[in-house]
Amino acid sequence: MSVMGMVDNAQGSEEEFSFPISFERVYRDYWYKFANEKELYWLKFFLYGIEVERANFNQVRIELQLFKDFLLNGGDFYYLSERKYILSRIELFLEKLDEAESFRDDIVLYIG
Incomplete structure (x- = not known):
């Protein structure tokens, strides 16, 4: 399994927009560990899935x-x-956030 991002409220070609973030094991063992230790909000919830406006x-x-x-x-x-x-x-995640942001103002990503 893996953690990835995609448009939750896709319109037209946005349905094809998705990007890999990490293998689930790596996310859990490294990303989540860091987020938990630093008391971060978003990075912690990506392991389980969350919508990001x-x-x-x-x-x-x-x-x-x-x-x-x-x-x-x-x-x-x-x-x-x-x-x-x-x-x-x-780096890929940052690039894809920029790309998704250019779609429209009410874009919502599902990351999980």
């Missing part, structure tokens, strides 16, 4: 950037084995 995209970006900065700092060896993979998925 366009108005909340910036809050998601902030949490992604916190995780990215943490990984780039490299202070915790626990994350080392999956660091490159997670960083690539954070």
